[in-house]
Amino acid sequence: MTDPNGPPPACPQCGTQLAPMMVACPQCGRLLYADALQSLAEQARIATEKGDVSGALTAWREALALLPHGSRQFQVIAARITALDEQVAGSPAPAASAGGNRSPVSRGVAGAGAIGVFLWKLKALFFGLGKLSTLASMALSAGVYWTIWGWPFAVGVVLSIYVHEMGHVIALRRYGFKAGAPMFIPGLGAVIRLQQQIVNPKEDAEIGLAGPIYGLGAALACIGLWAVTKEPFFAALAGLGAWINLFNLLPFGSLDGGRGFHAMSRTQKLIGAGVVAAAWFFIHDGMLILIGLLAISRAISDKSDPQGSWKATYTYVTLIAALSAVSMMRLHAPLSAQ
Numbered sequence: 001m002t003d004p005n006g007p008p009p010a011c012p013q014c015g016t017q018l019a020p021m022m023v024a025c026p027q028c029g030r031l032l033y034a035d036a037l038q039s040l041a042e043q044a045r046i047a048t049e050k051g052d053v054s055g056a057l058t059a060w061r062e063a064l065a066l067l068p069h070g071s072r073q074f075q076v077i078a079a080r081i082t083a084l085d086e087q088v089a090g091s092p093a094p095a096a097s098a099g100g101n102r103s104p105v106s107r108g109v110a111g112a113g114a115i116g117v118f119l120w121k122l123k124a125l126f127f128g129l130g131k132l133s134t135l136a137s138m139a140l141s142a143g144v145y146w147t148i149w150g151w152p153f154a155v156g157v158v159l160s161i162y163v164h165e166m167g168h169v170i171a172l173r174r175y176g177f178k179a180g181a182p183m184f185i186p187g188l189g190a191v192i193r194l195q196q197q198i199v200n201p202k203e204d205a206e207i208g209l210a211g212p213i214y215g216l217g218a219a220l221a222c223i224g225l226w227a228v229t230k231e232p233f234f235a236a237l238a239g240l241g242a243w244i245n246l247f248n249l250l251p252f253g254s255l256d257g258g259r260g261f262h263a264m265s266r267t268q269k270l271i272g273a274g275v276v277a278a279a280w281f282f283i284h285d286g287m288l289i290l291i292g293l294l295a296i297s298r299a300i301s302d303k304s305d306p307q308g309s310w311k312a313t314y315t316y317v318t319l320i321a322a323l324s325a326v327s328m329m330r331l332h333a334p335l336s337a338q
């Protein structure tokens with residue numbers, strides 16, 4: 001997967017025949033990707049020297065895939081990845097660390113850094129647009145929505161789903177995962193193909209909930225446009241966008257909500273269910289009943305660690321409350337009105 005040549009058909013050391021997916025010779029234990037591993041370690045070293053934690057994580061994650069499970073090297077690199085993950089989780093944004101010193105100059109530097117981070121995020125938001133496969137699948141998606149609401153609305157919905165997906169991509173890259181550009185599935189939404197597995201529940205929750213956070217941002221931007229233009233079109237777009245993100249918060253399987261719940265303890269899941277019930281009391285949306293029932297069943301069949309993550313819990317309940325409120329914007333522009 002990393003080495004374009006792949007492993008040799010026979011072990012260069014002892015001549016044992018090798019199967020396609022092997023990373024080490026079963027006979028003599030020789031590592032088959034030794035060259036690739038060396039260059040990845042070098043890549044990680046350079047990234048670490050530059051203070052690029054995400055870059056170092058990318059290289060180590062790739063190296064991990066080329067090592068036999070349970071080997072000493074595997075354990076050493078896995079431990080290194082865990083340590084770097086903690087570093088990423090501990091720093092909300094790269095610019096925050098520059099704000100430690102309180103002098104006006106360093107504050108200015110931190111401010112410029114924050115703008116840089118913002119621009120970088122903006123760039124990340126649009127990089128996928130250049131990919132032809134993304135454009136093609138996006139156009140196909142828009143085609144299905146077009147038959148329902150007319151093309152301007154279809155374009156708006158697809159763009160808001162795109163912003164949601166880029167939230168995932170940005171979080172994935174912070175943690176050094178290699179994420180492809182989003183692929184749109186007509187009528188359903190979009191997915192991001194991931195080459196590595198996410199094993200840390202807190203990381204999984206953060207990456208999962210990043211989608212609805214960005215989705216909420218897109219819906220709020222639509223409310224801003226509605227406030228300025230008074231066009232019901234933008235109210236409808238904000239409301240439907242928020243509702244699509246609410247759907248993604250279903251605590252089920254690999255949906256964003258399911259991944260958020262992955263990091264929550266039983267008590268935290270029940271708190272989540274309580275906030276969902278409160279939101280239902282205000283807006284009476286059937287989706288919230290479904291979310292609440294699933295949340296309770298997840299709490300009952302709980303197998304997660306008893307500590308859980310309060311960060312994931314706060315993020316989840318805030319998203320439920322905010323997206324429920326914004327989804328009411330649909331009332332300013334009924335879906336039947338085009």
Ligand SMILES: [Zn+2]
Pocket residue numbers: 164165168208211212248256
């Ligand atoms: Zn998502």
